[in-house]
Amino acid sequence: MKPAPATAFVAPPFGSIVTDKPFLVFGAPDIGEEEISEVVQCLQSGWLGTGPRVAQFEQDFASYKGVGTTHVAAVNSCTAALHVSMVAAGIEPGAEVITTPLTFCATINAIIHAGLTPVLADVDPATQCISPEAIEAAITPRTQAILPVHFAGRPCEMDRIMSIAAKHKLVVIEDCAHAIETTYKGRQAGTFGDFGCFSFYVTKNVVTGEGGMILARSEAHIARAKVLALHGMSKDAWHRFGDKGYKHYQVVECGFKYNMMDLQAAIGIHQLSRVESNWLRRHDIWNQYQAAFADLPVGRPAEPSSDGRHAHHLYTLMINRERSGVGRDDFLERMNAQRIGTGVHYLSVPEHPYYQERFGWTPDEWPTARKIGRETVSLPLSAKLKPADAERIIAAVNGALA
Numbered sequence: 472m473k474p475a476p477a478t479a480f481v482a483p484p485f486g487s488i489v490t491d492k493p494f495l496v497f498g499a500p501d502i503g504e505e506e507i508s509e510v511v512q513c514l515q516s517g518w519l520g521t522g523p524r525v526a527q528f529e530q531d532f533a534s535y536k537g538v539g540t541t542h543v544a545a546v547n548s549c550t551a552a553l554h555v556s557m558v559a560a561g562i563e564p565g566a567e568v569i570t571t572p573l574t575f576c577a578t579i580n581a582i583i584h585a586g587l588t589p590v591l592a593d594v595d596p597a598t599q600c601i602s603p604e605a606i607e608a609a610i611t612p613r614t615q616a617i618l619p620v621h622f623a624g625r626p627c628e629m630d631r632i633m634s635i636a637a638k639h640k641l642v643v644i645e646d647c648a649h650a651i652e653t654t655y656k657g658r659q660a661g662t663f664g665d666f667g668c669f670s671f672y673v674t675k676n677v678v679t680g681e682g683g684m685i686l687a688r689s690e691a692h693i694a695r696a697k698v699l700a701l702h703g704m705s706k707d708a709w710h711r712f713g714d715k716g717y718k719h720y721q722v723v724e725c726g727f728k729y730n731m732m733d734l735q736a737a738i739g740i741h742q743l744s745r746v747e748s749n750w751l752r753r754h755d756i757w758n759q760y761q762a763a764f765a766d767l768p769v770g771r772p773a774e775p776s777s778d779g780r781h782a783h784h785l786y787t788l789m790i791n792r793e794r795s796g797v798g799r800d801d802f803l804e805r806m807n808a809q810r811i812g813t814g815v816h817y818l819s820v821p822e823h824p825y826y827q828e829r830f831g832w833t834p835d836e837w838p839t840a841r842k843i844g845r846e847t848v849s850l851p852l853s854a855k856l857k858p859a860d861a862e863r864i865i866a867a868v869n870g871a872l873a
Contacts (some may be wrong), residue, residue: 497812498674624782
């Protein structure tokens with residue numbers, strides 16, 4: 472008897488639900504037994520707040536980035552890192568900060584919370600990162616900082632951005648939420664500007680659940696950032712309940728409650744130890760997607776540049792109804808019907824009503840970001856994905872476009 476021929480994946484009718492397959496969660500983290508054991512030990516130790524595991528995580532992260540431990544500060548989110556960095560930089564209230572319209576709202580909100588004014592500069596259509604030409608065109612006498620976002624893990628053109636910053640005497644704060652492993656011309660992302668801000672949110676490449684890190688060139692900036700991140704209390708407050716006796720503290724600034732917990736760092740320590748192996752797995756999946764979708768009527772990400780390292784944080788397709796035969800939002804629904812989680816990274820900032828009402832922004836002012844935001848869809852790209860999961864995602868994309 473001849474074996475039954477292999478059958479190709481067939482997409483279900485639009486609107487139906489595939490119930491016999493597990494739902495593939497978008498951005499599901501790869502959590503190992505090491506993290507679980509470390510969390511249990513942390514719970515058993517009784518020390519859940521900022522303590523020895525946070526210090527260890529800071530040390531490990533500094534080592535990975537090739538800087539000293541006096542140049543990093545762990546906080547509870549990348550949003551907090553951005554906010555504290557702008558305050559620690561001493562930027563004048565109301566000053567303008569130039570950033571990208573293709574980013575998560577946290578980038579803009581941090582600028583606003585720091586008492587500063589966001590100014591948008593459009594993105595390059597190929598890299599989807601902020602355009603240096605657009606930055607230069609957006610500079611006014613009120614500009615005091617540039618906040619580039621390394622989008623999807625691809626590095627911004629940091630040599631050109633730093634040249635612009637030097638020319639106009641501007642602070643540079645890198646948003647590295649997508650870019651832990653990213654390099655540009657042999658140099659680590661986050662080490663170009665005055666500050667680099669990283670995220671360890673649950674969907675990121677290194678996970679602590681919630682968490683962030685500030686990296687700064689200046690030790691004085693990091694010292695101030697640590698004070699600001701814990702109510703403005705003097706640095707002894709970080710250790711006031713240690714086994715060496717109670718330490719008195721003084722409040723020296725009006726700070727925030729942004730410190731990282733040992734419970735979070737317990738996860739991050741082991742996540743960071745696997746950062747390279749996890750990157751290699753995502754690198755393979757990213758390349759698998761690129762090859763599988765080469766002949767489909769969709770826009771694919773540009774290939775990584777030879778002068779930098781892509782962190783492979785997001786894999787984004789562009790779904791245009793005229794080209795693809797299906798609209799982006801219909802595509803999202805069809806993927807969901809096939810039990811595949813997807814994301815949108817991102818609707819451009821001026822699409823959101825709050826910013827339209829506050830700043831009078833309209834999406835048409837930044838047409839490249841508008842187009843990307845209306846057509847983009849992010850596919851699962853996690854080290855947790857098994858080979859069969861990646862094949863299932865590829866089949867689902869083909870089915871959703873059928």
